[in-house]
Amino acid sequence: MTSQQKITVGLVGFGLSGRYFHAPFLSTHPGFELRKVVTSRPDEVAAFDPSISTVATADDLFADDSIQLVFICSPNETHFQYAKAALEHDKHVVVEKPFATNESETDQLLEFAAKRGLLATAYQNRRWDSDFLTVKQLMDQNRLGDVLDYEARYDRLMPVDSRNQSWKERPGEGRGSLYNLGPHLIDQALQLFGKPQSVSAEVRMIRPNSMIEDFFTIRLGYTGKQVTLRSSLMMHQNQLRFSVHGTAGSFIKGGLDVQEEELRKNRLPNEPAFGIEPADRWGTLTANGLSEQVESLPGNYGAYYAGVHASIADGADPLVKPHEIQQIARVIALARQSSLESHTLPF
Template sequence: MPYEKINVGLVGFGLSGRYFHAPFLSVHPGFELTTVVTSRPAEVAAFNPAISTVSTADELLADDSVQLVFICSPNETHFRYALSALERNKHVVIEKPFALTEAETSQLLDLASSRNRMVTAYQNRRWDADFLTVKQLIADNRLGAVLDYEARYDRFMPVDSRSTSWKELSGDGRGSLFNLGPHLVDQALHLFGTPKTVSADIRIIRPGSQIEDWFTIRLAYPDKEVTLKSSLMAHQNHRRFTIHGTLGSFSKGGLDVQEPTLKLGTLPNTPNWGYEPSENRGLLTTGDQAELVDSLPGNYAAFYAALFDSIVNGAEPVVKPHEIQAIARVIDLARQSSREGRTLPF
């Protein structure tokens, strides 16, 4: 059907809804953010007083004028809300994790296909400046054949006993594997496809922590090893990518600047969006030559442009169903591998 604008609803207005989605939906001419589910309507009004608020997801999902729903609520609610939205013939974008298991993931993808609706995962870290740069270096054969790839997402987040955040409470779908793991897994699968085997070690390392806050996942390929790591007790996050290939090596630290820029309230249509400072440049080493490499600009807006193209023009989704399925499978296998202490076939 033709659209003048796609009416959008957000389930949740925390970090994800407020700082990742609302700004991009507001500046894209094809989307109209009409309704937000929140317990803090004043924060929505401060962002844009024209946006309506409701207190429950059921109210939003019952609104036939809402055509596209972004689910930014606690992890264990993603499947339930997405299922309900699809049953009401709405398109759906789900924050990571897409679902808590591969079985839930399959159910959502199958339902979307049967209803001819779009359901996709918000894998924004494909458009981080550092990952775009790594992808370009590999595509340009600057590293040759990749032999050893390590990516990390580290933070320093000691347990705060005063915190009331659901992210720090034990429960289904909680912990770093579900929070940061989908980013690392998606990036690796996007570069190299599905692995032959998966092994993992998932732990609680912070004093007083109720959630798993440290992991190492190893993906084995016939011609390379991929290691994905995360710790919430890293006092510095300088090690982001370390990649060795037949022609060169690349190392890169720091984190993409888009998230902190969005948290300042800056809209993503500002000039020079996504450019990293020069001190964040990565190091490319080939033989006895070393070169500092400027990062490509980060560009989360590309996700929304592709989403609009898929819904309105039927373009292939930028985050494809088989990729979403593979991410869920790796996470399922990582949990099983850590429990059983063995390597598992993909």
């Protein structure tokens, strides 16, 4: 039986991640109480929920003994220091992707949390994207047969704008698309196919005046199949998400999961029809010379939060496990090295 224990939560950051991804789910899940947010924009927190208090620094949050769980939603290079500090204050932590900026930091955080008997896990919400759940179901049902060629993409059209002051467009440790979008694509592929045998990659800047790496192609080596992960921030036609070809059929899927879009419109995840894709985003399955639209499964980021609650309240295994977090960090490290050295590396 699932515990009804109420877990008190604090957020470090109230930007896109804290405001639109985490706060709505934490506020609507009966097992969480979102109490405190670290932010320089307290008015935005008050507009979301005036009962949530705000503090100016992460140290102020960590010093609050009433907070049991902290979500780290700050710039990538701060993830390690904030997560470590939260664990030192005996708080469980959920860290936005990337979990850390390198393998050493990843291992240190996971080992430190284990020694203290605390949960430290990564926010890999895209396992519960509508399109990915649909691809996984088709594979589980063997409707594609043996997968021979898998390609997944996260593309955007985001030309460099000198007026954009976002930290994501500034150079720094752990910055760029490989760290911001790569963990999603890598995690999905590892969920479907397991640990790869090799990694090769190209990571570079392609936009005029870009200060970050905004393009990558990663190829994961598996016996009998080609697995390719791509992202570009300079794609005018950016609808393609999945192309999966197998011995029994092919599945092509475009468009993005609707949950982020709905959250940005201030819809809450407990509203009717949340996460359900419109028919014009459904993918096409082709087999035996015939094509059919496949209704997308509903997206369900709420399952992630239910899993975090179960881990803390009931001792359930985390949905995003330590070895999976380490494998993502390993692929990112190898992708960077492969791109620099221009050759394939063993995993």
